[in-house]
Amino acid sequence: MNDYLELLIFLAGFLVVSIAANQIAKYFAKVKLPLITGLLITGIIAGPFVLGLIPSDAPEKLFFVNDFALAFIAFAAAAELYLKELRGRMRSITWMSFGQLVLAFSFGSIAILYLSDKIPFMSALSMPVKIAIAMLGGSIFVARSPASAIAVVNELRAKGPFTQTAMGVTVLADFLVIIVFAVVYSIAQALVHDIEFNFTFIIILMFELLLAFAFGYVTGKLLGVVLSIRINLAIKSVIVLFIGFGVYWASHFLGLWSTENLNFEIYVEPLLICIIGSFILTNYSRHRNEFLKILHDVGPGIYVIFFTLTGAAISMDILVKVWKVALILFAVRLIAIILGSLLGGFLAKDPWKYNRIGWMPYVTQAGVGLGLATVVANNFPGWGEEFATVIIAVIVLNQLVGPPLFKWAINMAGESHAKAETPDFDGEKNAVIFGLEGQSFALARQLNDHGWKVIIASRKGIIDQGMLNVDIRPIAAITVDEMKKIGVDTAEAVVTLLSDKENYQICEICYEHFGTKDKVVRLNDRANFDRFHDLGALIVEPTTAIVSLLDHLVRSPQAA
Structure with a gap:
């Protein structure tokens, strides 16, 4: 004993x-x-x-x-x-x-x-x-x-x-x-x-x-x-x-x-x-x-x-x-x-x-x-x-x-894919949203109201920004140089609303080259969850998120 x-x-x-x-x-x-x-x-x-x-x-x-x-x-x-x-x-x-x-x-x-x-x-x-x-x-x-x-x-x-x-x-x-x-x-x-x-x-x-x-x-x-x-x-x-x-x-x-x-x-x-x-x-x-x-x-x-x-x-x-x-x-x-x-x-x-x-x-x-x-x-x-x-x-x-x-x-x-060092905070909260759609506009406005400087990266071309009051930048391809042009390298947060393939390319570049602090991904296929998780991304599954919100409101209606 x-x-x-x-x-x-x-x-x-x-x-x-x-x-x-x-x-x-x-x-x-x-x-x-x-x-x-x-x-x-x-x-x-x-x-x-x-x-x-x-x-x-x-x-x-x-x-x-x-x-x-x-x-x-x-x-x-x-x-x-x-x-x-x-x-x-x-x-x-x-x-x-x-x-x-x-x-x-x-x-x-x-x-x-x-x-x-x-x-x-x-x-x-x-x-x-x-x-x-x-x-x-x-x-x-x-x-x-x-x-x-x-x-x-x-x-x-x-x-x-x-x-x-x-x-x-x-x-x-x-x-x-x-x-x-x-x-x-x-x-x-x-x-x-x-x-x-x-x-x-x-x-x-x-x-x-x-x-x-x-x-x-x-x-x-x-x-x-x-x-x-x-x-x-x-x-x-x-x-x-x-x-x-x-x-x-x-x-x-x-x-x-x-x-x-x-x-x-x-x-x-x-x-x-x-x-x-x-x-x-x-x-x-x-x-x-x-x-x-x-x-x-x-x-x-x-x-x-x-x-x-x-x-x-x-x-x-x-x-x-x-x-x-x-x-x-x-x-x-x-x-x-x-x-x-x-x-x-x-x-x-x-x-x-x-x-x-x-x-x-x-x-x-x-x-x-x-x-x-x-x-x-x-x-x-x-x-x-x-x-x-x-x-x-x-x-x-x-x-x-x-x-x-x-x-x-x-x-x-040249085969290392380690995480880059996260840049020091420069005093200004910057976010880049990839994807030109209704959710990106709504998120951009809400972040602007809370003191964030937001850029929407668009691969669809530019529409009239004056009416939307949102900074929209074109991006020709998902590459390190193109992402630097729109300021992704200095952003505190990146939000991706594209396909899982494009989202992963963006997150990987942010991880390896920019050391971006927060990466938020809207997931399309649950099978890709682990790949994004390994890059330290915060993952949102639309279906699960809505069900969780409805469940929360049913059990705690006063929270609404």
Whole structure:
């Protein structure tokens, strides 16, 4: 009972810190740094090595939080691999992944082996063990961070060929690194324990990979069944989270059961299962849109929790001890990524404007790399902990440097659709109404009576303004320049009374280029509600609004 009470205290304290971290991280966005960088740094500050708000044993006790988050992140990452959308970028994704995999693994392995005499825990080990350690480190160097990439993409609302390629390579690299690590892990076990490479060894390895694919298929089908049930979306979201956690629990259980009953461990990587399951659901079911809706709604909270906990778990004392070796390995990995990106871009025949910045999205590492380092620490006593120390130090550097680089790359590629900064109030209340009709005239007069300066933007031509006493301006097209001409860039409020397609164009320009404080939309089709809501628009549905008003007058006639 005391253990459960202690766990609840840890969880409650961590959630309070996470809420604060979410608010603090917004200040990092003001200096053009990603939110996740703010979350990581806040986690470090709140962790045991600075303020001590999160105790040193909290991350270990809250392991289930990490399992929930990593499974969800794997779902979200694989959902980006929608083959119909990526078909035009598959050549770039394939060659870029090839370049990254080959060079990151080979450069990392060679560098660790070359530095083995300079790394304290490796210097006295035999050559086969050094080779095993080098290969394990090289395989982890291939790992990326889908969570970080998705968080940056969502923050910037990024879309375009460069972003598609970056996300495709990030997810595919994590898919490949799990397979590569599974192979290297088995080889390392053989090298360290002097086990002969034989047919049985290969059979077990292939069996583990087949199990992962089979479990992934079942997970995808199970997700499809849940999404097909007619229940509240919030309940579906909770079930999806628990399915992800269940994958981790089943993987841990299978490892323990096989060790006790078969005298060898069957290791099935839960991240690989979740990635395969999400990929199958996304590409081979009719539930993709609803799945994306769940990922979009739940994602921000998951990222706050995951990156704050990751920051708190970073051992700053370890980083201080091995910072020189970590810096060298960080530099080696960075060089490998740059060369791998140039090689992949050249083979894919991508334009130079993408190739010159093509390495920047792939520096970040987080969940998968940390998870694989932990696997080594737990399964190779004697040097596993020290190995994880060095690798985690490199991952810390990658995680602090990587997200800002990805953000800058998206901006340099011109694919950012983030909200512009809202201009300061100039003392005059301005509003622009799009649409020339009776409702726009009535609204303009009413706002004028309350001290607003109102402009009606018309695409129908100009009628006699003198009789209407309203400022009507023609607008030739819905573009940034045309909207600037009529003063939309300085307006406090914009009201759109056109078609949903035109209304969305206006709201998107106001969001991305002008930072307009208030955007009011008259909605024509309920199916477009979420699109406008994501842009922070205030939405009026005419039918619902009239029914609500009539209901209010019936129940409270004195209000009339």
